[in-house]
Amino acid sequence: MNKKKAQSEETKARIIEAANNVFSQRGYHAASIEDIANATGVSKANIYYHFKSKEGLFLTLLDQYEAEWKALWAEQLKRYASTTELLNGMIDVGLKRGFHHPLTRAAREFLEEAWGKSVEGCRQIAIKINENRAFYQSLIQQGIDSGEFKSVNTSDLGRILEAMFRGLGESSRDLSLEEAIRLYRVALDALLYGIVARD
Amino acid sequence: MNKKKAQSEETKARIIEAANNVFSQRGYHAASIEDIANATGVSKANIYYHFKSKEGLFLTLLDQYEAEWKALWAEQLKRYASTTELLNGMIDVGLKRGFHHPLTRAAREFLEEAWGKSVEGCRQIAIKINENRAFYQSLIQQGIDSGEFKSVNTSDLGRILEAMFRGLGESSRDLSLEEAIRLYRVALDALLYGIVARD
DNA sequence: ACGTAAACTGAACGGTCAGTCAGTATTTTA
DNA sequence: TAAAATACTGACTGACCGTTCAGTTTACGT
Secondary structure (H helix, E strand, C coil), X not given: CCHHHHHHHHHHHHHHHHHHHHHHHHCCCCCCHHHHHHHHCCCHHHHHHHCCCHHHHHHHHHHHHHHHHHHHHHHHHHHCCCHHHHHHHHHHHHHHCCCCCCCHHHHHHHHHHHCCCCHHHHHHHHHHHHHHHHHHHHHHHHHHXXXXXXXXXHXXXXXXXXXXXXXXXXXXXXXXXXXXXHHXXXXXXXXXXXXXXXX | CCHHXXXXXXXXXXXXXXXHXXXXXXXXXXCCHHHHHHHHCCCHHHHHHHXXXXXXXXXXXXXXXXXXXXXXXXHHHHHCCCHHHHHHHHHHHHHHCCCCCCCHHHHHXXXXXXXXXXXXXXXXXXXXXXXXXXXXXXXXXXXXXXXXXXXXXXXXXXXXXXXXXXXXXXXXXXCCHHHHHHHHHHHHHHHHHXXXXXX
């Protein structure tokens, strides 16, 4: 139980890598299993040997991405003293590392396609959305606790922060990395300090 | 040339109405011409008598929606003295009138599907995106001119405002109208006055 | 009244794509 | 080394969907 299993796991890893690229570029629906098979260099049927379905493959990708994302954040959280700095750092790291979640588009598409069809798919995505919201919410809470932010409603503000970043992610698709980072920074600055003129 | 033409135009209008519902609920891809035909109560082929293609039908819908939106705004612009009030009013009117652009999801999906396939489709969507950006930008400029806002970069802030509203539109899909309006107001308040605590 | 054009339909076509299956090659186990 | 398990493939299926087309009904002009 050695050479064969190693081969198998390497193939699986190659499929995952190719699938990541194809889903990121084409989105969930437009990415066909055949595309992924060709990109990997294996047969279509082989993908169904390693993964239960297109949905199963995609959810595996999301799980993996989320795990990497969490690990990255656990590391970043130690590096910054204030929440403001942390948020600015988040922009840098988040954008440089794959332009703010390359699978986001595919994930949203997947969710919309799964709505009503795949109960399991919806459930899994719902879990991820909640975790993401809780993360943003905890960031805001941290800022309040440290006295940096006003005592705003963390649930609202978490949602708003998430919404703004998500919207920016889409809006900045035609921008270079540097321009995108600048835009995100300006946005964060506006949200932090407001745009209303003070006397 | 009377009864027949009237019938025809009524049918066309009914197709448009049904298509609006179906595209809004299902998104661009998942909405099949057959769905729309059934919802209208006509044959699939009849839709191709009145419209060139699925893309053509959808672009007609977008044009119509945009025209209504513009007319509504032209009216609203007169009703408010300050830009801050105007933005708050925008939330109310925009959300009450169909929860912030029901076709937005389908439009994004359409754009992603059209990328590389339909040059004409991309062109038309690009025009609409630019018009939308220019609109937000002019709102910000107006606020600066009246002395309400700091002299921020209008191009950036327009994009940011648009991104935030778009993100909120998605994020608030599981909220009631009242909750959504409240969330939007909190978001606008945060952007206007900031969330950083002042001494 | 009659020919013609507009409005409309049922059935089919062509293409795509997720998923299956019967079979082959390779490695492991006994 | 024989049998069994694993990794993998090519060809196929069934379903869906945008689009077309030959043909039918209906109103209009003359």
